Amino acid sequence: MSISQLNESQKAAVMYNEGPSLVIAGAGSGKTRVLTYKITYLLEVVGLKPYQIMALTFTNKAAREIKERIAQMVGPEKAQYLAMGTFHAQFSKLLRTESAHIGLPSNFTVYDTADAKNLIKAIVKEMQLDEKTYKPSVVLSRISSAKNKMVMPQQYDDANGRSLDFMMRIPKVKEIYTEYQRRLKQAGAMDFDDMLCLTNQLFIQHPEVLEKYQNRFQYILVDEYQDTNYAQYLLLKALAAKHRRICVVGDDSQSIYAFRGADISNILYFQKQYPESKLFKLEQNYRSTKYLVEAANSLIAHNKGRIPKKVFSENEIGDPLLLLEAYSDIEEANMVAMRIQSLLRNRQEQRSEMVVLYRINAQSRVLEDAFRSHGIPYKIYGGQSFYQRKIIKDVLAYLRLLVNPADEEAFKRCINFPARGIGDTTINKVKEVANTQQVSLFEVAANPLAFNLSVNQGTARKLVNFTDSIKQIAEGLQDKDAYQITEEMVQFSGIRTMLQATHDIESETDWQNIEELLKGIREYVDKRMEEEGVSPTLAEYLTEVSLLTDADTDTDDGVERVTMMTVHAAKGLEYNTVFVVGLEEDLFPSTRDGETTEGIEEERRLLYVAITRAKKRCYLTYAKSRFRNGKTNYTSPSRFIAEIDTKCLSVRGKQAAAYDFTKKDESFFTRGSYTGNRTLPGSIKGGLNTMTRVQVTPQPTAPVASAGGFSTVADVSVGQRILHERFGQGTVVHVESSADGKRIRVQFEHSGERLLLLKFAKIKLL
DNA sequence: GGCTCTAAAGTTTTT
DNA sequence: CTTTAGAGCC
Numbered sequence: 053m054s055i056s057q058l059n060e061s062q063k064a065a066v067m068y069n070e071g072p073s074l075v076i077a078g079a080g081s082g083k084t085r086v087l088t089y090k091i092t093y094l095l096e097v098v099g100l101k102p103y104q105i106m107a108l109t110f111t112n113k114a115a116r117e118i119k120e121r122i123a124q125m126v127g128p129e130k131a132q133y134l135a136m137g138t139f140h141a142q143f144s145k146l147l148r149t150e151s152a153h154i155g156l157p158s159n160f161t162v163y164d165t166a167d168a169k170n171l172i173k174a175i176v177k178e179m180q181l182d183e184k185t186y187k188p189s190v191v192l193s194r195i196s197s198a199k200n201k202m203v204m205p206q207q208y209d210d211a212n213g214r215s216l217d218f219m220m221r222i223p224k225v226k227e228i229y230t231e232y233q234r235r236l237k238q239a240g241a242m243d244f245d246d247m248l249c250l251t252n253q254l255f256i257q258h259p260e261v262l263e264k265y266q267n268r269f270q271y272i273l274v275d276e277y278q279d280t281n282y283a284q285y286l287l288l289k290a291l292a293a294k295h296r297r298i299c300v301v302g303d304d305s306q307s308i309y310a311f312r313g314a315d316i317s318n319i320l321y322f323q324k325q326y327p328e329s330k331l332f333k334l335e336q337n338y339r340s341t342k343y344l345v346e347a348a349n350s351l352i353a354h355n356k357g358r359i360p361k362k363v364f365s366e367n368e369i370g371d372p373l374l375l376l377e378a379y380s381d382i383e384e385a386n387m388v389a390m391r392i393q394s395l396l397r398n399r400q401e402q403r404s405e406m407v408v409l410y411r412i413n414a415q416s417r418v419l420e421d422a423f424r425s426h427g428i429p430y431k432i433y434g435g436q437s438f439y440q441r442k443i444i445k446d447v448l449a450y451l452r453l454l455v456n457p458a459d460e461e462a463f464k465r466c467i468n469f470p471a472r473g474i475g476d477t478t479i480n481k482v483k484e485v486a487n488t489q490q491v492s493l494f495e496v497a498a499n500p501l502a503f504n505l506s507v508n509q510g511t512a513r514k515l516v517n518f519t520d521s522i523k524q525i526a527e528g529l530q531d532k533d534a535y536q537i538t539e540e541m542v543q544f545s546g547i548r549t550m551l552q553a554t555h556d557i558e559s560e561t562d563w564q565n566i567e568e569l570l571k572g573i574r575e576y577v578d579k580r581m582e583e584e585g586v587s588p589t590l591a592e593y594l595t596e597v598s599l600l601t602d603a604d605t606d607t608d609d610g611v612e613r614v615t616m617m618t619v620h621a622a623k624g625l626e627y628n629t630v631f632v633v634g635l636e637e638d639l640f641p642s643t644r645d646g647e648t649t650e651g652i653e654e655e656r657r658l659l660y661v662a663i664t665r666a667k668k669r670c671y672l673t674y675a676k677s678r679f680r681n682g683k684t685n686y687t688s689p690s691r692f693i694a695e696i697d698t699k700c701l702s703v704r705g706k707q708a709a710a711y712d713f714t715k716k717d718e719s720f721f722t723r724g725s726y727t728g729n730r731t732l733p734g735s736i737k738g739g740l741n742t743m744t745r746v747q748v749t750p751q752p753t754a755p756v757a758s759a760g761g762f763s764t765v766a767d768v769s770v771g772q773r774i775l776h777e778r779f780g781q782g783t784v785v786h787v788e789s790s791a792d793g794k795r796i797r798v799q800f801e802h803s804g805e806r807l808l809l810l811k812f813a814k815i816k817l818l
Numbered sequence: 819g820g821c822t823c824t825a826a827a828g829t830t831t832t833t
Numbered sequence: 834c835t836t837t838a839g840a841g842c843c
Binding site for chain 2: 834835836837838839840841842843
Binding site: 139141311468473 | 830
């Protein structure tokens with residue numbers, strides 16, 4: 053490992069490992085590099101084992117990238133044992149192993165936001181509350197913010213957020229919250245917030261479990277610490293309490309998730325929390341030109357209460373930001389398209405190095421139109437992901453039901469899809485009995501007589517037929533892999549017949565999507581099989597899918613494309629050329645956040661993030677009128693434009709003033725200044741390789757593995773000590789024959805008990 | 819119980 | 834403008 057590639061402050065941050073440390077990493081200051089080297093250093097110099105290191109990131113993508121880079125330095129066989137991933141992914145894994153302690157089955161399912169809202173909606177209805185007042189999204193956000201603060205239903209009182217409910221005229225949130233939790237439990241399910249919340253509860257109620265993980269994780273690293281919430285803070289506090297070896301990396305200027313419960317005070321008060329902690333500041337920006345860094349600095353200077361730091365660049369001076377004004381959103385989009393074409397024509401830039409950033413997804417539409425008519429290939433991140441599509445959710449609901457029949461939301465989705473004559477009336481009856489008896493809907497539906505369900509014989513038969521077929525497919529879970537099960541299920545459920553019977557375009561695309569899903573599952577299964585010699589369970593697959601984000605799926609069809617996404621989605625990324633569009637009041641900053649100073653500060657940080665994505669060029673645009681919610685509104689330019697140092701901002705070809713970067717190079721503004729805004733030649737239409745929306749295909753995200761002295765073996769016997777390339781050391785406790793050859797059960801020291809197929813398992817005999 | 823038509827409402831940002 | 838939800842009809 054060549055630590056000489058680091059600068060002094062980076063080096064210091066990497067090499068200090070005796071106690072807690074806070075690394076304040078300015079934008080583009082090589083934060084990922086520090087994390088990568090630090091983990092490598094811990095492995096190679098400090099001598100920690102991979103599984104003793106927990107590294108938490110904000111996105112799956114970040115985890116994967118860092119892991120890959122570490123793998124390049126220490127080899128994949130070590131890198132893959134690292135406990136690395138998002139908070140949610142890591143702690144859901146932990147909860148699956150420890151689920152017995154918290155009264156949940158290990159096959160619990162994860163409710164996504166849509167499931168959670170549906171459940172809330174059902175509860176509101178059952179409680180006979182006004183559905184207009186108690187909007188599921190509002191209630192869920194109240195519950196979510198309570199959970200982020202670790203406030204359980206019993207503690208949910210005036211001091212803990214309930215007074216706000218009264219102000220909002222939704223006083224019954226507490227009751228809904230209580231019932232919501234009961235129903236989740238009844239369904240053997242948890243929502244996103246529970247993954248953190250329940251882990252905290254587990255640690256509080258079972259100190260011995262906490263201790264186990266405290267002992268295991270000798271070192272904890274956290275990326276993007278500025279975006280952690282209180283529940284995450286508590287988890288880290290608990291886990292690090294024993295060794296106090298925790299390193300958090302972040303940038304208070306890039307905290308943009310307060311709306312989701314992120315608490316910037318976590319990073320601001322870290323030093324008070326750990327008085328013995330060391331502070332490291334990474335202030336040199338290696339990414340951007342001087343103009344870009346100065347522009348970003350001048351903007352963020354308007355925020356109060358920041359951790360003092362001075363981000364600077366030793367790169368080229370570059371060009372000032374260019375501000376462009378348009379009459380309408382349509383003209384704005386065309387201006388961006390023309391700028392892009394001009395950059396391409398002049399060979400200044402390639403498409404893959406350009407990105408258009410906007411505040412809200414809805415802004416992408418006009419841009420898409422413009423790009424299409426100009427023949428610019430593009431791709432969009434965000435919006436509806438593959439797994440959110442109705443048909444895919446329906447298919448996944450069946451899979452969930454197979455894994456966990458108690459899953460209420462999955463049950464409600466499946467029971468009458470495809471239509472089998474079981475309507476709302478029946479479902480409500482089933483639900484009522486289930487709730488009074490405190491059992492799952494599935495159980496009631498499977499035994500209508502035993503539960504005295506007041507339905508006629510025909511309906512009872514339909515219910516039992518349905519549950520029977522689910523049970524029957526579920527029997528296959530033992531010896532079939534996720535792919536086979538899904539295929540069988542699509543057939544058995546009647547989904548396939550239903551789609552193929554109708555010959556409209558919708559059914560056609562639905563079927564294509566299902567095939568796409570099947571393909572994704574096949575790849576996921578094969579990959580895991582190849583790497584671990586063990587077929588992943590359906591439950592594992594489902595958890596993985598539920599935690600996937602759009603940012604995690606990246607299709608590469610070889611066509612170079614300009615990228616479009618929200619500013620939030622761009623966090624952590626970099627491009628040569630960045631367009632930030634829609635810099636208008638009530639859009640950026642958004643209406644909702646425009647009312648409070650904290651809101652404005654968050655929006656300002658958001659723009660800071662946007663500008664600092666750029667390596668070479670940044671364009672800021674706004675329109676004087678914008679079409680929104682079916683109406684054209686007149687808009688005024690964002691207040692943030694005026695906050696950027698005029699010396700860094702060029703308006704329509706005229707630079708406002710020369711900028712003195714403290715010395716020398718007087719010639720810098722004679723070059724690189726922008727020419728006027730002349731209209732570019734007409735659009736090139738048709739014939740080019742344009743595309744509307746990149747089809748997001750499911751992508752297995754299992755880590756890349758490779759062998760290192762591991763191989764498959766012909767035979768083993770019970771009691772044999774083995775070393776598995778992923779799971780580490782273990783003892784064979786059982787050997788049996790199956791259709792796929794011999795199957796062995798191994799008790800691993802650090803990975804629990806696993807079932808492996810002998811012909812695939814890459815192991816060493818000890 | 820299922821389908822179709824009409825009306826209303828909605829647009830941050832995401833694990 | 835688009836999408837979803839509800840009412841009413843078959």
